[in-house]
Amino acid sequence: MPNPNMRRAKGSYSGSNQFDQSEKLNDMAYKIIEKTKLNSVTWKTVIHAPLIARGARAGQFVIVKIDEAGERVPLTINDSSRDAGSVTLIFQEAGVTTRRLGCLEVGDDISDLLGPLGKPAGFGKAGRIALVAGGVGIAEIMPVAKYAKELGNYVVTILGSRTKELLILEDEMNKQSDRMIVTTDDGSYGLKGLVTDPLKDVMEKDRMDLCYCVGPDIMMKAVSMVTRTFGVRTLVSLDANMVDATGMCATCRVSVDGKTKFVCVDGPEFDGHLVDWDGFLKRQKRFAEEEKVSLAQFEAKHKNCMYR
């Protein structure tokens, strides 16, 4: 039975359209082969995408478009398997796309997937690295942690979560770390407070060569401000609103060191000390009103969703 969440083209706006490209051949669609709920708002979804899996590297992302009416949305690749021909996405339900993605089931097809996009992590053998990740950013930093360890770096990991329930991938991250500290805002697990407290502690007691940070924008800004006082080079992974994601439209533009860069092709990694955080934070709110409208419409139509 077709998933009721998938919106199909009924006919184009300008009349009936028997050649609508949305009716693609089955072998071009991206099938969901595995789906796991990590917590009340976070999903792990494994998608059949052999071409993307073949070349995917740490730090890269995909653009997901769920169905005919869907938006193009960037999601970081958490993991990939060349042999299985699959990519793993771990995402938190935020807007309408991630909500819909959370409602799809094993066997459903995602209409479009493009990747691997963005410049992969390339910091190499930096030495002693502090990895700082918050919320779903932990899923995004996981491949970077693997990459760091594979190259023989010494890795200190600081994970931040609002609550114990929302903490993800603790065991997986532990495996990739020489030392790991966990913080929760409410103190329900690990240290109580924000990641910046143990980060200051680590930097005061230990020489760090690099800091790599992924998480909410406010967190990445705060971490960059801390590391700046210690003079430690910091890379952040920005998550911006995108459309084509190939450098064609400039939706994702951000000012870095006074120059305009595109998150989709120049990033997603940037020097955290050079990002115009103020400008970037403001730009990410451009469609906040519209996002609320979309979500409200989605909620109104999905009262009986089995996943609620």
Next chain:
Amino acid sequence: MKTQDPKDRIKNFEEVALGLTEEEAMKEAGRCLQCKKAACVEGCPVDIDIPAFVDHIAKGEYGKAIDKIREKNALPAVCGRVCPQEDQCEKACVLSKKKSPISIGDLERFAADWEIKNRQQPIANSQQIREGVKKVAVIGSGPAGLACAGELAKNGYDVTVFESLHKAGGVLSYGIPEFRLPKRIVDFDLEQVRRLGVKIDVNYLVGRTNTLDGLKEEGFAAFFIGIGAGLPYFMGIEGENLNGVYSANEFLTRTNLMKAYLFPDYDTPVRVGGIVAVVGAGNVAMDSARCALRLGAKEAHIIYRRTEKEMPARADEIGRAKEEGVILDLLTNPLRFFGDEKGWLKEAELIKNELAESDSSGRRKPVPIKGSEFRMKVDTVICAIGQGSNPLLPGTLPRLNMNEDGNIIVDKDHMSSIEGVFAGGDIVTGAATVISAMGAGKKAARAIDKYLRRV
């Protein structure tokens, strides 16, 4: 040609130009002198046998007319709508001396539309792909790539077109609005290209999903790069990163490709404020201003540094924009944009110009008038001052020679500095027209054919 009433049409995205009726078409076609040495054919970048197809229409043989066009043009329904015939075939027509050239573009559209309405299974000039035939990769599914692919397929090659977006067509899909080029028209012409045997792989970004070398390893013997002018130009002035300032590419892609005009039934939003200013005066700028009106803008302005005479957009499009109420702020240039504490665009500071002698483009040079600065309240700015070459794929090919604008340098056979890699369309010439891109694609296809027979 009859058009939708301007008062109605700014409330919808339906096609503005309504096409010729059968009587109108036959009458117009009957005016053609059927010149022995037809100047119109020389004016056509893809060498359509114009007198022949016009003659068929005059005789009511519409099927033969569209077949004749399709011998040379893979996208007739598209070209009949977006080609600047007034600068090409119609300009060359001998009757243009009497200010009444044959409306070749309208007739081409008539024939193409007749086919869409009347043929269930359009006749395709497809050829079975021969055994052991060489594979060609076409990168980019815009007009250049599609014309190249169609031509190669007609010659029996095994062609795959790689497209990074989720829909093929390039600017035909993301750039030109629904009311000028309905997407069902684009889809129809695309289907005909597929029927020639061309494979179109969407969601495939060459340079990331795979490299050119990777494709070589998969057996592709030659390449055509038709990736277009996909890098938005900004003015480099203060305030360009404020919320509410769009590149024309972003604005049009959201509106046309992602169908933001159907938000929230379609998820992609586009926000258009009460007062919209489009900087630029080419076809892209006209399209942006007219979309803005349809998306609810109270006022849509074209801010242009020269006068109407120098505007590069097609006269028809400028005319239709004016009918719809687009305001032309001529001899005006933006200096900077101001926003509020949340980063939203609020005002623009502009300056008036006067025209001095011609500059390198042959048009009179605009010179700012000191002291003429003024402010304008504005909610949305769309930057439509041109597009450059997208550097993503060229960046992965260090041996690919480009000029300082990022355009790929090719020889007279469209071959780049890399053996077996050809290029054409906007990536070579800079932003130009659909038909010139198609002409380049076809020429490159012939060169690729010669090359593959040699190696």
